[in-house]
Amino acid sequence: MKAFKKLPILPLFQLPQSSEDSAEKMKPLDIIPPSPLSAHSDQPLLTPSSASSTSKHWLLSPNKGPKGPISFLPSHLPTSSSFRRRLILIAAFLITSLNFINLYHSSFPLTVRTSCPDLVAPRLIPSSPLGPRADEAFASVGSACLPDYRDELDSFLSDAFGPAELEPTNPNSTISRMHAYLRRLSQAEETPARVMPISRVIHQTTREKGFVPGPSRLGEVVIWDPSSWQRTNPDWDYHLSADEEEEGWVRETLGENSGLIRAWEALGNEPVMRADLWRYLKLAMVGGVYADMDTRCLKPVERWMEWKGGRAGEGKWATAEGEPSVIVxxxxxxxxxxxxxxWWPRPIQLVQWTFATAPSHPILIDTLRRLVSALDLASPTLSRSRIFTAKTAESEADRIMRVVKATGPAPFTDAVLRYLGVITGGKFGWSSLRNVPPSGLRIGDVLVLPISGFSPGVKQMGSEEINYEGAYVHHGFAGTWKLKPSR
Structure with a gap:
């Protein structure tokens, strides 16, 4: 580490002098400055590790006393007890203030290089009464800067998909359709452009080829009724895919040279994670509604789209009306x-047992990007990735949280929040999704339903019963791998 010359700090006021010191001119205390932060422009301005190590250097320079022990008072300063008390109070105040600043800077790291410097600002006040820990849970959401967002998604697409999906002259390629969403975000017109519709197709998947969907009961409660999706939405296409059919579709869609193929193959022994990847990829390519097999459709999908709320937010798309492109x-x-x-990796978490999107929506591209990043596929050997090295003795709760954070609701929630932040110019954060009204919340082309929409009957957090007018999907938790918190 570079050695620093001690820098003098001018006193803010004239300290009292004793009679013995009156002839000697006061000298200011020396402060050892912090070590410099990395000059690399991609490094965070302050991170938890850099902030904590930095704080160790903000120490008053010690001087040895006449009898050997270390004293934090230079020998030329007055020795009266009142003066010492005043100096100790000042030092305590400074150290406390610096520790406070360190705490919040380490909790909310900033990005140095960005195309939108006006969006880079420290958060010194927590977003909610839950305190800084809740904000830290969303530290990986990312910048609300549109150019940064576009560059990240383009970079991911170039590695994840084959040449056919990267052809900019083909209006139906993944990259062309994704750019169409982003172009609307940068348009200067006050009137928002028409949003892309959700594909009229419902996707479900099963491990058994030839499985015939039908209702199943646990006592008086129907917990398993995949056929409800066809009955409730007779005008929509319905696709039920078995595991082996998924394998063929993924390879045909992506090609053998796609970066996403590596993720698919790496998850061969992780069926839950592989199912997560499949649902994101299927809707990214085709669009439509995804629904777990243990869900029951209570009302037609067309009813979900009948948003009756007023304007929301302040972004260019905030007043978008008509059918949404995404329903969560x-x-x-x-x-x-x-x-x-x-129980949850995020204080606000979105359902991913059911959601609906238009094809190639940036939210799904970003979700796939986050999933691949979590798998750490760039490691020399996949076996070194934390995702695949969990100890066999890990608890069920730890296993669940590991999956949820890597491929489940956590990256999906972060991707939705990133998009909402981008379309509103950074004015929409996670706390904006607290207490979603019964009618839902419309932000641009995204419709967010309250907890009763896709989670009725859970008997907590304000969820209404299954027969509630605004309940659209019931999740039966049949054969679920997820623990339930104590009420």
Whole structure:
């Protein structure tokens, strides 16, 4: 580490002098400055590790006393007890202030290089009564800067998909359709452009080829009724895919040279994670509605789109009306629950057992990007990735949280929040999704349903019963791998 010359700090006021020191001119205290931060423009301005190590250097320079022990008072300063008390109070105040600043800077790292410097600002006040830990849970959401967002998605697409999906002259290629969404974000017109519609197709997947969907009951409660999707939406196409059919579709769609193929192959022994990847990829390529097999459609999908709320937000797309391009629902809104981290990786979490999108929407491209990043496929050997090296003795709760954070609701929630931040110029954060009204919340082309929309009957966090007018999908948790928190 570079050695620093001690820098003098001018006193803010004239300290009292004793009679013995009156002839000697006061000398200011020396402060050892912090070590310099990395000059690399891609490094965070302050990170938890850099901030904590930096704080160790903000120490008053010690001087040895006449009898050997270290004293934090230079020998030329007055020795009266009142003066010492005043100096100790000043030093304590400074150290406390610096530690406070370190705490918040380490909790909310900033990005140095960005195309939108006006969006880079430290958050010194928590977004909610849950405190800084809740904000830290969303530290990986990313910049709300549109150029940065576009560059990240383009870079991912160039590695993840084959040449056919990267052809800019083909209006139906993945990259062309994704750019169409982003172009609307940069348009100067006050009137928002027409949003892309959700494809009229419902996707479900099963491990058994030839499986015939039908209702199943647990006592008086229907927990398994895939056929409800066809009955409730007779004018929509319905696709039920078995595992082996998924394998063929993925390879045909992506090609053998696609970066996403590596992710698919790496998850061969992780069926839950592979199912997550499939649902994101299927809707990214085709669009439509995805629904887990243990869900029951309570009302036609067309009803989900009948948003009756007013204008929301302040972004260019905030006043978008008509049919949305994305429909998502709240799974968890923890309120002031202090133990939220035990059960959910985010204090606000979105459902991914059911959601609907138009094809090639940036939210799904970003979700796939986050999933691949979590798998750490750039490691020399996949076996070194934390995703695949969990100890066999890990608890069921730890296993669940590992999957949820890597491929489940966590990256999906982050991708939705990133998009909402981008389309509103950074004015929409995670706390804006707290207490979604019964009619839902429309932000641009995204419709967010309250917890009763896709999670009725869970008997917590304000969820209504299954027969509620605004309940659209019931999740039966049949054979679920997820633990339920104590009420």
């Amino acid at each position: 629902g709240i799974e968890a809104d923890v309120g002031d629950r202090a133990d939220w981290e035990k």
